Amino acid sequence: MSALLQATKLGVSVAGRDLVLDLDWQIQAGQCWCVIGRNGAGKTSLLRTLAGMRELERGQLQVQGRDLANWPLSELARQRAFLSQGRVDAFAYRAIETVLSARHPYHDAHYWESAEDRAIAIAALRELDVAELAQRDVRSLSGGERQRVAIAALLAQDAQLMLLDEPANALDLAHQVSVMQLFARLCRDANKAVVMVSHDLNLAHRSATHALLLMGDGSWLAGPKEQVMSAGQLSLCLGHPIERFEHGSQTLFLPKD
Numbered sequence: 177m178s179a180l181l182q183a184t185k186l187g188v189s190v191a192g193r194d195l196v197l198d199l200d201w202q203i204q205a206g207q208c209w210c211v212i213g214r215n216g217a218g219k220t221s222l223l224r225t226l227a228g229m230r231e232l233e234r235g236q237l238q239v240q241g242r243d244l245a246n247w248p249l250s251e252l253a254r255q256r257a258f259l260s261q262g263r264v265d266a267f268a269y270r271a272i273e274t275v276l277s278a279r280h281p282y283h284d285a286h287y288w289e290s291a292e293d294r295a296i297a298i299a300a301l302r303e304l305d306v307a308e309l310a311q312r313d314v315r316s317l318s319g320g321e322r323q324r325v326a327i328a329a330l331l332a333q334d335a336q337l338m339l340l341d342e343p344a345n346a347l348d349l350a351h352q353v354s355v356m357q358l359f360a361r362l363c364r365d366a367n368k369a370v371v372m373v374s375h376d377l378n379l380a381h382r383s384a385t386h387a388l389l390l391m392g393d394g395s396w397l398a399g400p401k402e403q404v405m406s407a408g409q410l411s412l413c414l415g416h417p418i419e420r421f422e423h424g425s426q427t428l429f430l431p432k433d
């Protein structure tokens with residue numbers, strides 16, 4: 177079976193600087209990838225390229241064996257969803273409306289949302305613990321509440337591949353843990369795949385099965401997390417010495433003084 181996403185000799189550069197060089201990478205159903213790198217290493221640029229929101233400069237990118245450029249947009253939107261970092265709401269939409277808008281890729285045959293769309297949207301808001309905010313103007317929500325509504329919309333889109341730029345951003349501790357557990361569960365039990373950018377090594381290690389380290393000079397390292405998330409590799413990647421500890425069933429990473 178084809179990989180959900182396959183990059184071959186993929187290159188990403190910005191303003192003449194190579195951020196990612198010759199990336200050969202496959203994402204399979206059931207895998208949860210975290211993307212790690214220091215500020216400016218190219219994580220967002222890579223994610224936007226994978227989502228088709230940034231022009232493919234070098235190499236090949238295939239979704240389920242078909243070149244990304246050859247996917248009709250609404251069909252692609254049923255296969256992959258993208259959660260961007262930060263959002264600006266200019267208009268007075270209710271939270272439920274922003275989640276329902278994620279159902280548009282399923283509306284080829286009808287304009288208005290169906291009862292099923294509504295049920296899916298409400299279930300997604302409940303999953304993210306924001307059902308009671310359904311009728312609120314999104315502009316009145318706190319940063320963390322708005323982020324959870326955005327994740328609810330992503331769930332309602334029901335794509336197999338989810339590309340997430342810092343999904344735990346702005347969330348309190350309890351919701352950081354529950355959201356990361358949710359993505360891990362969707363990969364493990366619902367055959368989804370996740371690629372998420374994270375600056376929190378401990379949370380990332382708990383939920384991910386695999387890791388992609390971007391070294392900032394174009395080089396990269398990809399593989400199962402136990403191979404890739406070593407203290408040495410992470411120290412190199414993040415430009416600061418890091419220690420790795422095993423604590424019961426948990427792995428912890430701490431920066432050295």
Ligand SMILES: Nc1ncnc2c1ncn2[C@@H]1O[C@H](COP(=O)(O)OP(=O)(O)OP(=O)(O)O)[C@@H](O)[C@H]1O
Binds near residue numbers: 218
């Ligand atoms: N339009 C642009 N012109 C010049 N440089 C840009 C442009 N867009 C992005 N960059 C630069 O490209 C680099 C990669 O940016 P990117 O947002 O992908 O980094 P990142 O790894 O996601 O960083 P962070 O951890 O800070 O979110 C940064 O140095 C950024 O300043």
